[in-house]
Amino acid sequence: MLHCVVVRSRIARGRVASIDGAAAQRVPGVRLILTPWNFPSMPEERSPEGEIVHRRAPIAGDVRFVGDEIAAVVAETAAAAERAANLLVIEYETSPAVIEPEDSLKPGAPPLTAAGNLVGGKAEVYERGDLRAGESEAELVLERAYSTEVQHHNPLEPHCCVAVWQRGVLTLFDSNQGVHAVKDHLVARLGLPENRVRVVNEYVGGGFGSKNRSKPYHYIAAAAAKMTGRPVRLWTDRRDEFIASRHRAKSRHRLRGGVKKDGTLTFLFHETIGQDGADRLLAGGAAGSGVTERLYRCPNVRTEVLQVHTNTQSPVVFRGPLAAEETFCLEQFVDELAHLAGIDPLEFRLRNFAEVDQVSGKPYSSKGLRRCYESGAQRFGWRWRAPGSVRDGVMRRGIGVGSAILGDLDYEPSLVCVGWNADGTATVTAGVSDIGTGVEQVLVQIAAEELGIGLAEVTLVMGDSLATPYSIDSSYGSRTTMLVGPAVRAAAADARSQILAVAAKRWNVAAEDLVISESVISSRYDPTRRAPVRDVARAEGREQIAAVGKRHAAMPGVAIANFAAHFVEVAVDADTGQVRVLRAVCAHECGRWINPLLVESQIQGGFVQGMGMALFEERSMDRRNGMMLNDNMLSYFVPTARDAPEEHVVIDAGSPDPSNTINAKGIGEPPLVAAGGAIANAVYNAIGARVRAYPITPDKVLNALGSVRAD
Amino acid sequence: MPRVTRRGLFRGAGSAAAALVFPAAGLSKAHPRAPGEGDARRAVEFAVNGAPHRLDVEPCRTLAEVIREDLELTGTKVVCDRASCGACTVLLDGRAVFSCHLLAAQADGGSVVTIEGLSEGETLHPLQQAFIEFDAAQCGFCTPGMIVALRAALDRNPRATAGEIRRSIAGNLCRCAAYDHIVAAALSVARGT
Numbered sequence: 023m024l025h026c027v028v029v030r031s032r033i034a035r036g037r038v039a040s041i042d043g044a045a046a047q048r049v050p051g052v053r054l055i056l057t058p059w060n061f062p063s064m065p066e067e068r069s070p071e072g073e074i075v076h077r078r079a080p081i082a083g084d085v086r087f088v089g090d091e092i093a094a095v096v097a098e099t100a101a102a103a104e105r106a107a108n109l110l111v112i113e114y115e116t117s118p119a120v121i122e123p124e125d126s127l128k129p130g131a132p133p134l135t136a137a138g139n140l141v142g143g144k145a146e147v148y149e150r151g152d153l154r155a156g157e158s159e160a161e162l163v164l165e166r167a168y169s170t171e172v173q174h175h176n177p178l179e180p181h182c183c184v185a186v187w188q189r190g191v192l193t194l195f196d197s198n199q200g201v202h203a204v205k206d207h208l209v210a211r212l213g214l215p216e217n218r219v220r221v222v223n224e225y226v227g228g229g230f231g232s233k234n235r236s237k238p239y240h241y242i243a244a245a246a247a248k249m250t251g252r253p254v255r256l257w258t259d260r261r262d263e264f265i266a267s268r269h270r271a272k273s274r275h276r277l278r279g280g281v282k283k284d285g286t287l288t289f290l291f292h293e294t295i296g297q298d299g300a301d302r303l304l305a306g307g308a309a310g311s312g313v314t315e316r317l318y319r320c321p322n323v324r325t326e327v328l329q330v331h332t333n334t335q336s337p338v339v340f341r342g343p344l345a346a347e348e349t350f351c352l353e354q355f356v357d358e359l360a361h362l363a364g365i366d367p368l369e370f371r372l373r374n375f376a377e378v379d380q381v382s383g384k385p386y387s388s389k390g391l392r393r394c395y396e397s398g399a400q401r402f403g404w405r406w407r408a409p410g411s412v413r414d415g416v417m418r419r420g421i422g423v424g425s426a427i428l429g430d431l432d433y434e435p436s437l438v439c440v441g442w443n444a445d446g447t448a449t450v451t452a453g454v455s456d457i458g459t460g461v462e463q464v465l466v467q468i469a470a471e472e473l474g475i476g477l478a479e480v481t482l483v484m485g486d487s488l489a490t491p492y493s494i495d496s497s498y499g500s501r502t503t504m505l506v507g508p509a510v511r512a513a514a515a516d517a518r519s520q521i522l523a524v525a526a527k528r529w530n531v532a533a534e535d536l537v538i539s540e541s542v543i544s545s546r547y548d549p550t551r552r553a554p555v556r557d558v559a560r561a562e563g564r565e566q567i568a569a570v571g572k573r574h575a576a577m578p579g580v581a582i583a584n585f586a587a588h589f590v591e592v593a594v595d596a597d598t599g600q601v602r603v604l605r606a607v608c609a610h611e612c613g614r615w616i617n618p619l620l621v622e623s624q625i626q627g628g629f630v631q632g633m634g635m636a637l638f639e640e641r642s643m644d645r646r647n648g649m650m651l652n653d654n655m656l657s658y659f660v661p662t663a664r665d666a667p668e669e670h671v672v673i674d675a676g677s678p679d680p681s682n683t684i685n686a687k688g689i690g691e692p693p694l695v696a697a698g699g700a701i702a703n704a705v706y707n708a709i710g711a712r713v714r715a716y717p718i719t720p721d722k723v724l725n726a727l728g729s730v731r732a733d
Numbered sequence: 734m735p736r737v738t739r740r741g742l743f744r745g746a747g748s749a750a751a752a753l754v755f756p757a758a759g760l761s762k763a764h765p766r767a768p769g770e771g772d773a774r775r776a777v778e779f780a781v782n783g784a785p786h787r788l789d790v791e792p793c794r795t796l797a798e799v800i801r802e803d804l805e806l807t808g809t810k811v812v813c814d815r816a817s818c819g820a821c822t823v824l825l826d827g828r829a830v831f832s833c834h835l836l837a838a839q840a841d842g843g844s845v846v847t848i849e850g851l852s853e854g855e856t857l858h859p860l861q862q863a864f865i866e867f868d869a870a871q872c873g874f875c876t877p878g879m880i881v882a883l884r885a886a887l888d889r890n891p892r893a894t895a896g897e898i899r900r901s902i903a904g905n906l907c908r909c910a911a912y913d914h915i916v917a918a919a920l921s922v923a924r925g926t
Binding site: 178260622654656 | 793810812813814815817818820867868871872873874875895896898899900902903904905906907908909910911912913914915916
């Protein structure tokens with residue numbers, strides 16, 4: 023096996039003029055150096071509509087951001103590859119770059135695409151009602167600006183793969199969130215038949231949205247393996263994870279809104295500018311997610327979303343993409359409106375409660391947000407008090423509330439296979455990967471319950487694009503359980519029917535009379551008719567009983583979304599500006615909790631990631647040359663065990679959802695999305711001053727307190 | 734379909750030398766390291782999970798690399814390679830250390846315990862059992878280092894409190910943020926419940 027190290031651009035914009043590999047070549051063990059001039063050309067790629075898709079080659083000479091792939095070294099050892107990579111002499115032709123979103127639209131800014139720097143050439147606008155009428159009806163009006171910064175996924179397992187070609191089949195052992203998604207992209211870009219690409223990945227050491235798609239490293243590894251005729255391992259080191267694995271976009275927000283004196287919203291205007299990087303190669307978009315349109319009842323709403331190109335990494339989805347940014351800002355703004363009107367922020371939210379989907383007018387399949395507010399408030403002991411009123415020496419204590427709406431699921435195909443083994447155990451085959459959510463356990467539970475046998479008697483085979491059916495493209499969007507779960511249930515139900523039909527025939531009874539429970543088939547009416555499933559299966563010999571299940575159609579006439587309300591208490595040190603989250607109560611509604619331990623893990627984990635985004639995490643970048651300054655885990659602050667709240671309560675405020683056959687909704691993302699507003703509002707309550715720029719770092723807190731010392 | 738396993742690839746099986754750009758000259762297939770790689774090797778002896786090992790390693794190789802690549806104990810993870818995340822935590826003479834930040838040669842004469850050394854046959858260490866019961870692992874990548882760090886902490890302070898437990902794993906990052914369940918699991922072991 024060979025080892026591949028990717029070489030990345032040090033400039034933000036321009037071209038690679040030359041690469042001199044003479045010294046690198048002489049490093050013992052070097053087998054191949056890939057450059058823009060010898061990287062194999064990729065076949066022409068076409069969209070599903072038949073249009074040619076233009077993409078930068080995985081290794082190319084045009085450079086769009088610091089970190090862009092420009093070469094690769096393949097050697098017998100990783101150390102040799104690294105050594106050789108450092109010996110490459112690279113000459114650039116540097117062009118003026120645009121680093122900050124504010125600079126992107128200034129006159130004279132270099133155009134980064136043929137169509138300029140504004141994605142789509144104009145803002146994306148949503149409007150309902152009459153904003154001007156809403157403004158004139160308002161008795162109190164407020165306008166504020168907020169911002170969020172880049173958040174890096176930083177999964178502990180980096181992006182990495184082993185690529186091997188054997189007998190015309192490309193196999194990739196990879197770290198990704200969906201083997202079928204990555205396989206689909208490889209097939210499209212490499213022009214290979216689907217039966218000649220195999221992506222293998224069962225368990226993932228974290229993804230959070232960064233590993234949903236194919237990325238340049240897949241193609242570099244595949245090319246290196248093809249050209250050397252040997253398996254190639256490509257491992258991304260932590261610095262490259264920071265500078266090239268993509269991230270949550272930076273965003274700038276302007277909110278303007280008005281209420282009547284009783285707190286009823288009359289209008290909301292939300293302008294967002296999202297930083298979209300140099301192209302839309304991987305972008306899930308950089309801004310705008312429909313939260314302002316949906317979270318509250320408001321007849322007059324306008325949102326404008328602009329996404330601008332800069333010479334930085336283009337963003338990729340990160341747990342609650344766009345929704346987290348939008349909600350963190352909207353929930354602070356709503357809090358400010360509440361204070362302007364002199365109303366308890368919780369009461370304000372309840373007064374503007376949206377019963378039905380504000381955009382489509384449809385009722386929700388289930389909406390337990392009111393219960394989230396009420397049960398969360400009760401468990402927390404919510405009693406609103408004036409900001410800055412609770413002090414303990416230098417510490418200031420504050421409470422805050424924040425809410426979230428996220429997700430929906432229209433129809434998506436999902437196919438699962440369930441087969442009885444000859445001894446009455448069962449195998450479920452599904453094309454999913456477990457990214458840490460425990461979906462493997464959830465699907466086994468569903469199958470076991472439906473089949474009537476024990477958990478230990480069911481095995482889930484997953485994560486191999488050639489050996490599993492298409493159950494999902496990739497795990498994102500808080501939807502894996504509600505998409506794949508019903509398909510598992512359908513397949514298991516069919517398998518159960520089939521084996522009951524076999525038993526019914528043998529016993530000369532109606533199949534409807536029989537049930538399976540605790541691995542025993544028995545008749546409802548005749549207690550003498552009973553036998554272990556094992557015996558019935560074994561009697562079939564090698565006539566295996568197997569079934570295929572599909573995900574059913576979407577429920578018509580309803581909107582589906584997940585809701586949450588978080589209540590947080592913080593302590594702010596007025597001397598240092600440090601914010602500690604003391605306790606949190608997270609009330610969620612997400613349909614049936616199929617596995618309560620796993621749901622609790624998602625809520626607690628998502629909250630802490632949201633806390634990271636709200637208080638600690640940001641990219642520090644040199645504006646002159648577009649280089650990241652804190653590209654390591656010591657100076658990019660991922661929350662530690664000492665940052666997580668010591669008291670963290672989770673509440674199930676939902677009810678079984680009728681829109682699918684397992685009555686579940688989604689839980690992966692809402693906990694992150696609801697956290698930030700609650701924390702920021704608690705900080706305001708603690709110190710009586712608002713920090714509108716996330717992350718709420720100590721310097722900003724001290725600034726807000728008006729006590730920054732000049733050093 | 735060709736029978737290829739990732740473990741097989743790491744051992745060198747399944748590689749077909751053909752059409753190399755820079756032909757391998759004098760490369761011994763038996764040993765994966767290229768000639769002239771780094772400085773002269775030196776002999777290092779240490780016990781790993783109770784078993785003695787004698788290895789010839791280049792001085793520049795870290796303990797983490799040697800554990801994973803030479804001894805094929807891949808439970809220990811390399812994530813940051815800069816002693817800033819704790820995923821590579823092992824015990825060296827009873828102390829929790831970042832194995833990415835130690836040269837293999839520095840373990841000479843010592844006794845290393847990795848995550849693989851915590852269970853005895855099929856019997857899980859109480860911490861491992863507790864991690865299962867409390868769902869203290871989400872993606873699981875920080876888990877080996879986390880459990881080893883907790884083992885060191887509880888060995889030193891068997892009745893550790895929640896606060897002491899949190900402090901003892903302050904250097905073990907969990908990006909999934911499973912901290913609440915991790916502390917609960919460790920606390921259950923400390924309390925003997």
